[in-house]
Amino acid sequence: MGNADLRDLAVIETVPFDDLAGSVVGVDAHNWLYRYLTTTVRWTEDGAYTTADGTEVANLIGVVQGLPKFFEGDVTPVFVWDGGPSELKADEIAERREAREQREEQLAEARERGDAVEAARLDSQTQRLTDVIHRTTRELLDLLDVPQVEAPAEGEAQAAHMARRGDVDYAGTEDYDALLFGAPETLRQLTSKGDPELMDFEATLAEHDFTWEQLVDAGILCGTDFNEGVKGIGPKTAVSAVKEHGDLWGVLEARDAYVENADVVRTLFLNPSVTDEYEFETTLSPDVAAAREYVVDEWGVSESEVERGFERIEESTSQTGLDRWT
Incomplete structure (x- = not known):
């Protein structure tokens, strides 16, 4: 998170x-x-x-x-x-x-x-x-x-x-x-x-007044999903420390602190594993009848819990003037 x-x-x-x-x-x-x-x-x-x-x-x-x-x-x-x-x-x-x-x-x-x-x-x-x-x-x-x-x-x-x-x-x-x-x-x-x-x-x-790299460095000092932060460093301290020392490594050296896998975490944010192999349409045609049958009949979900949601989807996608919905 x-x-x-x-x-x-x-x-x-x-x-x-x-x-x-x-x-x-x-x-x-x-x-x-x-x-x-x-x-x-x-x-x-x-x-x-x-x-x-x-x-x-x-x-x-x-x-x-x-x-x-x-x-x-x-x-x-x-x-x-x-x-x-x-x-x-x-x-x-x-x-x-x-x-x-x-x-x-x-x-x-x-x-x-x-x-x-x-x-x-x-x-x-x-x-x-x-x-x-x-x-x-x-x-x-x-x-x-x-x-x-x-x-x-x-x-x-x-x-x-x-x-x-x-x-x-x-x-x-x-x-x-x-x-x-x-x-x-x-x-x-x-x-x-x-x-x-x-x-x-x-x-x-x-x-x-940061670069992307410096923002990542400040985040790493605070702590992320991929690393624990440095004890005693919150957002304000992280910003001032990075500005004073230039980058993560300068801050860690000045404080005699250590972040495990710091170089890997930094690279993960700046050069993450992503793909360009995807495609999708933004003109959508929801099959509400089939979706309702799937949820209620095939999976036995109480119709009362989903009917209003399906109605709202039908109502919104049937309106004229919405180029995105057909």
Whole structure:
């Protein structure tokens, strides 16, 4: 998710969603989906998204409830899926797994004592993107004609790359690391009801009189998904230290500090593993009838949980004057 300290480095402003009409957003698919998945599990009866054999597909409700915001705003989402995780993320993944296992134990205890509210909260925090969730999400997006791109590594890095090439107008993720990947403009809070935030890369560089390399160096000092920060260094200190000493190496030498794999992390942000081998259309033709049949009939999701979402998609894509929808 990126270190929240990076927020204090970034230039961020709220933008009206209406101002995004006609744009294309490269959405960090794992990030977007996980947020809707956990919200759905927390606030929806599990019987609404659990099949007869016990398979949970809350993701299907999440997708149907989350996509209308794009369609109604005349914004084309391009979902960018993570490839294999970087080896540098192994520690973070292990920590997340350990934390999830602890919450699963707490969940069992909450259920045993009949605490439904606490059980729902913990259940949402133990969600993971299973193979079934990955497959069914992709199949549903195909039926709704939503473009998808497979990244070789980090989804937000690929989305940032696509934005730098001009193939999408924005990267869309909650992950502040998108700033370090050089996404020109990143939209955050796309899963919220209100207007999104716009994180501006060039404005951030200008704010600190930084190069891209220096911004990455400051981020590494604070800590990222790929490294722990240097103890005692927050955003303000990182900025002043990089300005004083020129770059990451100068700061580390002056402080007699060490960042494991610092050179690899730096390269990961400045020259990430991305691909140009993708193509997609921005004129979409969602097959809502087929999507509804897939979700309700094939996977047994409660129709009451998704009907309004499908109606909103139908209503928005049937409006005249929207060149993007056919």
